[in-house]
Amino acid sequence: MPAMTPAELETFLHREFPQVAGDFRIEAADTAETVVRMAVADRHLRPGGTVSGPSLFALADVAIYLAILARIGPVALAVTTNAAIDFMRKPAAGAGLVARARILKLGRVLAVGDVLIYSDGVAEPVARASLTYSIPPAGA
Amino acid sequence: MPAMTPAELETFLHREFPQVAGDFRIEAADTAETVVRMAVADRHLRPGGTVSGPSLFALADVAIYLAILARIGPVALAVTTNAAIDFMRKPAAGAGLVARARILKLGRVLAVGDVLIYSDGVAEPVARASLTYSIPPAGA
Amino acid sequence: MPAMTPAELETFLHREFPQVAGDFRIEAADTAETVVRMAVADRHLRPGGTVSGPSLFALADVAIYLAILARIGPVALAVTTNAAIDFMRKPAAGAGLVARARILKLGRVLAVGDVLIYSDGVAEPVARASLTYSIPPAGA
Amino acid sequence: MPAMTPAELETFLHREFPQVAGDFRIEAADTAETVVRMAVADRHLRPGGTVSGPSLFALADVAIYLAILARIGPVALAVTTNAAIDFMRKPAAGAGLVARARILKLGRVLAVGDVLIYSDGVAEPVARASLTYSIPPAGA
Numbered sequence: 001m002p003a004m005t006p007a008e009l010e011t012f013l014h015r016e017f018p019q020v021a022g023d024f025r026i027e028a029a030d031t032a033e034t035v036v037r038m039a040v041a042d043r044h045l046r047p048g049g050t051v052s053g054p055s056l057f058a059l060a061d062v063a064i065y066l067a068i069l070a071r072i073g074p075v076a077l078a079v080t081t082n083a084a085i086d087f088m089r090k091p092a093a094g095a096g097l098v099a100r101a102r103i104l105k106l107g108r109v110l111a112v113g114d115v116l117i118y119s120d121g122v123a124e125p126v127a128r129a130s131l132t133y134s135i136p137p138a139g140a
Numbered sequence: 141m142p143a144m145t146p147a148e149l150e151t152f153l154h155r156e157f158p159q160v161a162g163d164f165r166i167e168a169a170d171t172a173e174t175v176v177r178m179a180v181a182d183r184h185l186r187p188g189g190t191v192s193g194p195s196l197f198a199l200a201d202v203a204i205y206l207a208i209l210a211r212i213g214p215v216a217l218a219v220t221t222n223a224a225i226d227f228m229r230k231p232a233a234g235a236g237l238v239a240r241a242r243i244l245k246l247g248r249v250l251a252v253g254d255v256l257i258y259s260d261g262v263a264e265p266v267a268r269a270s271l272t273y274s275i276p277p278a279g280a
Numbered sequence: 281m282p283a284m285t286p287a288e289l290e291t292f293l294h295r296e297f298p299q300v301a302g303d304f305r306i307e308a309a310d311t312a313e314t315v316v317r318m319a320v321a322d323r324h325l326r327p328g329g330t331v332s333g334p335s336l337f338a339l340a341d342v343a344i345y346l347a348i349l350a351r352i353g354p355v356a357l358a359v360t361t362n363a364a365i366d367f368m369r370k371p372a373a374g375a376g377l378v379a380r381a382r383i384l385k386l387g388r389v390l391a392v393g394d395v396l397i398y399s400d401g402v403a404e405p406v407a408r409a410s411l412t413y414s415i416p417p418a419g420a
Numbered sequence: 421m422p423a424m425t426p427a428e429l430e431t432f433l434h435r436e437f438p439q440v441a442g443d444f445r446i447e448a449a450d451t452a453e454t455v456v457r458m459a460v461a462d463r464h465l466r467p468g469g470t471v472s473g474p475s476l477f478a479l480a481d482v483a484i485y486l487a488i489l490a491r492i493g494p495v496a497l498a499v500t501t502n503a504a505i506d507f508m509r510k511p512a513a514g515a516g517l518v519a520r521a522r523i524l525k526l527g528r529v530l531a532v533g534d535v536l537i538y539s540d541g542v543a544e545p546v547a548r549a550s551l552t553y554s555i556p557p558a559g560a
Binding site: 016017019020042043045046047048050052053054055057058061077079080081082083084085086087088119 | 156157159182183185186187188190192193194195197198216217219220221222223224225226227228254274
């Protein structure tokens with residue numbers, strides 16, 4: 001059973017990351033997969049109408065973070081230690097983005113997850129990423 | 141000899157990427173190294189006062205992009221295809237960030253660079269990243 | 281429909297890569313997934329009985345290469361341009377390794393795939409990797 | 421001052437990794453940089469005479485491992501947790517390879533380093549890699 005529901009994850013995100021929480025909506029979170037939607041605004045775009053790399057990175061990062069929280073509960077101070085991301089296709093113009101994240105390892109100290117990012121309604125992924133998070137000791 | 145001076149790179153950045161150009165100042169650009177400074181504002185921060193991963197990614201991305209332009213001249217449509225980033229230390233509170241980027245390969249189709257990011261005045265790097273850019277054919 | 285069957289892929293591997301082909305057996309290859317098994321020999325091991333990083337890298341590399349060939353047919357000169365790999369768990373002692381690779385992008389010039397590697401019979405993956413291949417122009 | 425000399429690192433490598441130690445010679449090891457040479461043999465080659473990806477990975481991996489040991493002394497059980505590698509140019513035919521590794525972070529639990537690999541006598545690098553090692557607790 002997940003440690004946090006989508007509604008609890010959203011509440012946590014708004015409390016701890018108020019600067020970015022409005023960009024994201026958590027659509028599903030169970031032990032297999034966490035699904036996060038990003039509404040694409042003008043500030044995420046680059047010349048030619050593509051979504052910027054940092055915006056896609058932010059979506060990948062938050063999706064895996066939330067997937068970890070869905071497994072272990074609220075841990076505000078987990079930090080990304082490593083990320084690898086492939087930008088594979090130009091996102092569809094005017095479409096939102098959907099990230100599907102899964103946790104591949106949940107260790108005592110490190111967690112590893114990967115994520116595929118899609119333009120809403122398009123079968124082929126826009127980007128993929130894998131990230132490692134360092135999890136602070138309980139009570140830290 | 142570099143194809144663009146720091147002043148030309150800044151002008152280019154402001155014209156093509158007006159949404160983010162104000163965050164960055166180009167301190168040096170020659171064939172060996174391009175140095176980009178980022179003023180850290182509240183919107184770049186995370187709980188605990190650390191600079192967010194996407195903000196560090198944005199700095200790495202722009203620094204390598206500008207290092208490519210310093211070598212080949214203005215190419216608005218080069219796109220990042222791949223990035224790997226290690227977040228190694230918490231940035232110093234209240235300090236700006238300085239990225240030092242170099243180009244390791246400048247091919248006809250792909251360019252590869254890496255970058256070290258420092259808190260201003262601190263010897264040990266905050267982050268490292270390597271990125272691949274796809275360069276559009278001349279005339280595209 | 282796949283462009284090559286598992287038997288055709290094995291024949292190709294033995295002809296083009298005779299030095300390593302004996303390590304690998306192709307169990308399945310369709311457009312969704314290519315499954316490659318590696319028999320673990322002493323030369324793949326490290327102190328403590330773990331499989332060496334380069335051996336896991338070799339398995340990831342060949343699995344994605346074969347997954348590309350299963351899609352486009354025999355191309356001897358495709359080369360890896362980039363790889364990111366996470367080593368997540370120690371492989372089970374005495375067990376073979378199974379790699380499950382999928383192609384996420386198959387462009388004219390670049391292909392991107394990712395792969396999970398398991399100890400045979402164990403549910404949690406040993407490693408994950410994502411690789412980019414450069415595909416030579418037809419006729420090269 | 422380095423914790424181990426090149427001669428001590430070679431002795432350690434031969435004792436702990438006898439299967440691969442013969443491939444490598446440690447040319448220099450100080451706190452700034454560790455330089456490792458690999459003699460290229462037929463078993464490292466691929467069709468077209470290029471050095472295989474796993475062989476370049478092995479060189480990157482051992483160079484950073486030795487760079488860590490040069491800093492902290494002999495630790496047999498450090499393991500690679502993550503690697504990102506870019507293959508940028510075809511190595512020169514018949515030339516040995518030289519890896520130049522530096523440590524960017526040496527934490528209590530994780531160490532991060534990066535490495536450039538050159539064909540002997542050629543100015544432009546063949547490959548670059550960054551790796552993270554997990555360091556076992558003292559006394560483990």
